[in-house]
Amino acid sequence: MANFYTDNPDLRHHLTHPLMEKIVALKERNYTDAEKFDYAPLDYADAQDSYDKVLEIVGEICGDIIAPNAEDVDHQGPRVENGRVIYADKTQENLEACRKAGLMGMAMPRRYGGLNFPITPYIMAADIVSRADTGFENLWGLQDCAETIYEFADEAQKEKFITRVCQGETMSMDLTEPDAGSDLQSVMLKATEQPDGTWLLNGVKRFITNGDSDIHLVLARSEAGTKDGRGLSMFIYDKRDGGVNVRRIENKMGIKGSPTCELTYKNAKAVLCGSRRLGLIKYVMALMNGARLGIAAQSVGVSELAYREALAYARDRKQFGKAIIEFPAVYEMLSVMKAKLDASRSLLYACARYVDIYKIYDDLAKERSLTPEERKESKYYSRLADALTPLAKGMGSEYCNQNAYDCIQIHGGSGFMKDYACERLYRDARITSIYEGTTQLQVVAAIRHVTTGTYLNLINEYNSEEIKPELQSLKDRLVAMTERYAKAVEAVTAVEDSAYGDFMARRLVEMAGVIVMSYLLLLDANRNESFKRSAEIYTNLAEAEVCKHADFIANFKPAEVEIYKVD
């Protein structure tokens, strides 16, 4: 009888952020859909009520079905029989519940049978599902591949595939190959055009999450003789057509319920999605950004569970005649876990809101031309989304790993045993800072927003918002941190040495990240008293991080990079 949405009032706080009113009005085209669809909202309050009610369903399924199933799924895992994946029994039960509840095409337009949810409430569902079962979040969350079909495929393809996703068919994105991991330009899977305009795919893919899905997005080399990203196109493979088999599934450390497949393509019929040659340079980039936001949500879900498990244990466990939560060493850990959780969640939803606005404008631009103000606004939010996505993914995933680590630490010896959920959580957390681009690659994506000033501008904008007088002293500290950050950026960029710049990039990105998150928590506290504690604790943490990095940069001579080099 647990509900993972209603038991967590922080979620509703983010769902009702003031910017949502604008997002929903844009998404619902000023609520004109209500004339065509009897389940479309009549106004903003009605839309919010619908999000609330649907998230309550998500919370209930997660609390009553998916979370109780997680241990069994972890033990049983999926298997391969005759080239097909068979999910763990309880995974099938989870999927069935999500299908029956109509949660499989949440962000898709109503004309394909979707719920037309903005990204923000959809991402909130991902956050909730991940808390219930991190691995299952992958299977369920791959529905956002439909977004790529919606953005780039032709109308007939949209009609055919998105409708099926909304009815509950699962998806996968087949990108990685044995020799093409982070470096997707090296993809070799061969696509050959047929006289009827369809394509045949031949080759191998590896590490494909949910690789036996119903509908695959496949990155393949359509231009024979090319070697780089410009020879790659995106294809849609329909499992009903056959030709792709699962050779094996990986034996992983965590997220064991989510099958990671090696796939063989033998004359697998596929259709081209969008234009030739844009597969990697345009479509995968869009796909990746969506997927990274998904991993950021997954990470926050893990952090949430880690905090809750640790808190419950610390209250319950007695040593030296009292509950261990009463010891400063333990309650500090718990409070820092909560602060990291709150900070990464605030960043996640700030990012989701920015993604929402620019994506809705992109979509609107297909119906009518945007006004100059709208174009300007779209560009502005697109840039912010681009800047915050790698931060949310990179830092959120690192935090969830830290929280999973501390969760075990609070459990002491018991946490090392297989008896508590924290050990599964620890294993599940580990992948989040690796897949969809490692933390190191998130830094690569984020650093240009350090050097071009996107973060600094955003910070200044947050700083210009009015706050309550009792929060002023906290804000003053953030202003001082921002100055140190700006000086560090100046110092690093003044040195014209790319190795040195790369060496310092993570420090600068992290400084920007902790300051952005401190401001977001400050603004959360301004709107809702309950965030004040986390805002204060996180600012302490952020201040120490900024000092640490600033000192490191100030004391470091660029030539010292040499001594770090390893042959």
Place this chain on the structure above:
Amino acid sequence: MSLNIIVLAKQVPDTRNVGKDAMKEDGTINRAALPAIFNPEDLNALEQALRLKDANPGSTITLLTMGLPRASEIIREAIYRGADSGIVLTDRVLGGADTLATSYSLAQAVRKFGKYDIILGGRQAIDGDTAQVGPQIAEKLRIPQVTYAEEIIELKDGYVTVKRRLENGVETVKAPLPCVVTVNGSAPACRPRNAMRVQKYKYAVSPSEAAKLSDSQKALLEKRPYLNLKEWSAAYVDADPAQIGLPGSPTKVKAIENVVFTAKDCRVLSDNDAEIEDLIKELITNHTIG
């Protein structure tokens, strides 16, 4: 084949999560402290109905409940999960009914409803635990009944085949339609609410709820007729006043006592008749039973 399915359901206080304030000083239920919920086994019955509907496209499921006007909450709940419509049988004169008066009133409502193929309901409600209402309705309608159902295996050619969960095993029986089937809690859990249906039907209201709405909300009800739930009175179902409510209820509550279990040990008996007889005598002597 499309079916006309009636699901009997009851809104009950949630006695599964009882807190300290669940009972008043006088031993009666403090309803304010217990949330009103969909009786759990009625949800199992609804799932069986939904499976019949899945297998027989075009079928309709109507939820029938007797209770306070706010019982329309469980009708919405059932519609969110896939039921088509619902009826609240509500009337002051129906209050205070025991199982006999309840089953009579519901049987009258079923007669008013007209043609139906099968009636499903939970085995029993968690507030009374009698398991009598379903079987009594079958008797009053003079149709067969199958109790403790766990699964409807097949429905065709005018018969339904049902697996029953008994104390020491399962039994499969076949009954002619129409009939009443009461479903056990061991049957599959009800499917979740559907996101699209929740958005479509969240403004569905009964006439007594509609009376309290604003003009714009009333306008929506006119525009979307499916949002109007039905509410039936005792007179509408042609109920005999002598057979309903308190007058129709021979069961009288003598006293309500708070029972505290004090025994901590258990005794294991063999299946020897003499031993069992001795125990029964002992229980009668110390007034545990009898």
